Amino acid sequence: MTTKAEQAQETRQLVDMSWDPITRIIGNLGIYTKIDFENREVVECRSTSSLFRGYSVFMKGKDPRDAHFITSRICGICGDNHAVCSIYAQNMAYGIKPPPLADWIINLGEAAEYMFDHTLFQDNLVFVDYCEQMVKETNPSMLRRAETTEAPRGHLHGYRTIADIMRAFNPFTGAMYKEALQVSRLTREMCCLMEGRHVHPSTLYPGGVGTVATPQVFTDYLVRLVRALDFVKRAVPMNDDVFDFFYQALPGYEEVGRRRVLLGCWGAFQDPNVCDYDYRHMDEWGRAMFVTPGIVVDGELITTNLVDINLGIRILLGSSYYDDWQNEEKFVTHDPLGNPVDQRHPWNQTTLPKPQKRDLQGGNYSWVMSPRWHDRRTGDHLALDTGGGPLARLWTTALAGLVDAGGVRATGHSVEINLPKSGSMPEMRLEWHVPKWANTIERNRARMYFVAYAAALAFHFVDEALNDVRAGRTKVFTDFDVPDEAIGCGFHEAVRGVLSHHMVIRNGKIANYHPYPPTPWNASPRDVYGTPGPYEDAVQGLPIFEENGPENFKGIDIMRTVRSFDPCLPCGVHMYVGGGKVLRQVHSPTLGTSVTG
Template sequence: MSKHVVIDPITRIEGHLRIEAVIDENNVITEAYSSSTMFRGIETILQGRDPRDCGLLAMRICGVCTGTHYQRSIEAVEHAFDVTIPKNARIVRNLMQGALYLHDHVVHFYHLHALDFVDITKALEADPKKTVEEAQKWAKLSGQRSWKASEDTFIEVQERVTKYVKQGRLGIFGNAYWGSKAYKLTPEQNLIGLYHYLEALELQRKIAKAQAIFGGKNPHPQSIVVGGVTCVQDLKNPARIAEFKDIIQLAQKFIKEAYLPDIYMAGTMYADEALAGIGGGLGNFMSYGDFRLDDLPFYESSKLFPSGIVMNKDLSKVYELDQTKITEDVTHAWYEGNTNLHPYDGVTHPKYTGFAKKENNIAYLDTEGKYSWIKSPLYNDERMEVGPLARMVVGVAKGDERITKYVTTFLKNGNLPTKVLFSTIGRTAARAIESEMMADEIIKWCDELAVNVASGDLSTWTEFDFDKVSKDTQGFGMAEAPRGGLGHWVKIKDGKVENYQAVVPSTWNAAPKDYKGRLGAYEASLIGTPVVNPDEPLEIIRTVHSFDPCIACAVHIVDTNGKELAVYKVDPIGGSCA
């Protein structure tokens, strides 16, 4: 007899996500539905605004990847007005974005995803001496020593967590499926994961500081403007560049000595699932490309991550990206309007129709009708997965030497075949592979900036006359966020925003079915997944977390009765804000 499982909310993510799954008598998932339970209204807020101000508002879409939305919005306006930024501005933007990647990836794996693999309570049973040996074993796979591994360190970590247990609370480690048979790590491996979790808390604070060096603050940096950046004094100061580089080098060390070894460890222990392709999903991958390596306009320049499309896991063929083929479907999303509209013509008119039925005090989604606040994006009428795995897959398929080197080295060190990438474990591994490459590249960019400034080039902004540029125009900013392809599209009429649409990574991945009944990336990844205990569906959470969901990027808030919630008047001259 099948069982209908509801997980709401999916925890350890940004925003509210609901997953419903049907599990058959063999405990295998046969149906899955992904639903965002919040509404995004940022596009409506931006209408009628000065396009130069859009970035500061658009970054409020999310509290995690704020700088990414900021930059994409600015780039959309720069594209509309044909503005090319100076070299220093390009490098600074790369540094800010690169630091965001490292921060996001480290936080994601350790604080949002690792506890899907690591059983905290079992770590208390570990032998500290054997834990040191275990940690060094995995670090040696990549030619490293394990991050600060010592018997005393592991004893101290056990004592700290034991105190929480004796007090009847686990604090940040509370409310999980501890003891589930879906956990496969040994006690010593669990202790390694626990220690690195705690170490990553301190590291993420330092990386956030690096983001603020050139961004002014974190989250929500303020140093990017249409035409360039404003952090002139920071890039002129060698000490500031050196401080940024020191933090990145620390992150680089942690990634090589802790993060990658932990992925080798988890990947080996869950190798059977990876080899079986559990969590593989759609098999269609898309990368917009990102991190400009020259000073051409962003849509023409060579990039660290190449753009492209790979279909059906076929690495022998790559299709070039054409943004005109992107559309959004609202058949199963709580919106009015026509389906399959390009973002330039997109509309965001909410139409909430509620849930379908209520049984045993549980309200179930109307999966035959509308069941999510997230639209369903399509590329050339196909469903796509975006994110680190997509970037690595497209890079390898395109023959990019840099990406291919990092991916093949990882697989060789772990004695793993390429096919393991197409799984939950592979998606998680791709993020770690990308982190190592990103840290190495950021350090090079620091040196590039220092050399360029030392040569006397202090230019940070390209002057343009807003009053003389075309008042009726349009532009897009398309690149990658840590979670995947992110695009902002703006239409400008009489110098004001006429229409604005953002299609974000979690719109691509977390979307519901489309007008043909085809599943979104989350939904497809869950089909065929065996679940040890349907009452403790750890496997569902693990696979969904592997995408690093950020539902806040896709949604905000609405009164479903259409009532006006509040009106705020701000005095821009500096009057009282009481």
């Protein structure tokens, strides 16, 4: 028996449309939709991944001390985030605490990485979707209105109208587009000063760093940080002006990419005065992070406890190309506090790949598994998303109200960011407020605010590092031995969201290792309970505001929504609309091989 909803869908005129690839690294993300153009709605969405990486398979048997060098190669964009997270897991497994200066140096490197990556992504990739050229092609009537709409914050950024801002982000020609590339170079240099190189660090190790801590290296970092501030102070109000305009010009636009508020943040920037990397104290040092870990459900911060966050992680299947490991060996039965560890936890996962044909009609269709967080209050397996990284980070930090350092302060409902005087601009106070929605606009808006947040904290980290150097506390490494048997977990924030590494050591070698970056959380397919992943959930039900008809439809709001989660750098967007030419390859002994329609 079919339901009324299914009967209604059957009577609709649905058009299959797909964008594959649409990922931002290596072309393995596909978005497959069914669209009702008559009612201007995306009815259904499937998120697919065509690539199997296999790090959890070939890490077995390796020397644990190589883990951060190997796992940094998971990504060519945020490899340093993986290296840092792996080092955190190793510090725990080896039972070591690095010297405080080492943690300040890592914090400085990661602050620069956030500034680098978010600036490049926001201004050179995301804003292409909001620039004059794109709006002209998809919503020309909106562009006409933008030409006559004064920019409310023009006195801060220097652009008179909303259309002027849109032109500034035109690719290759726009002033802000080009300036963002220069700022990305500055911030990448800052990262290299602390971590040796970008994107695969050469000076980060378990136990500390190999960076030579001199006043000069921190001064070189600080000079670049101050130079980047002018751009940040203009970029934030420019973002606000454009995003506020979209809400005003397109009533109902808040529904684009909107999903239930289910946000996860694993925390970032350790406080070496509190953090000892001991699992038994993880709640304490987790809450001392300069970005507060936490889980937000329907607007409520339900925990900031990293132990609870860790124990709640579940890796589900359902629509993925893997066999279940329910009957495989259980590596960890209890955590160091005596809490039971679930079979579906990363410590106990066994990766059993099962290649097969893609089946979008109720079958398996992705190499991504379905990470979920088990809410013990309700028994639900929540499809948390990261808000593209910044939205979840700012949201959890704001609600927790724990951070008050380095020019940033969490108020319980907002985050205040105070930036010092820079080259051509005075001191500036910014405030990010917890929004009404977790949607496309707010994911993108939070990104540039977090650049400002990272910049403000970077000044604090420089001060702390220089204080150590001036006091003669220049040690940056603690020696260690690899134990025969141990477990460790690292929690960090990759640029685009939650990042965890779970490691099991036996006989001095890696017996099990599972890195979980944000994209598996965001790009996960439907799980065993039928729950869609965040991309799928955010796209299906999306209202269509684009003015083009089915024949010229670009799917701009679908693209904006998926990109708002920051799925990594683009290698191209392809679109399939159903009818096309069938190519036939013909081989002639005299003419060779040719392709005909």
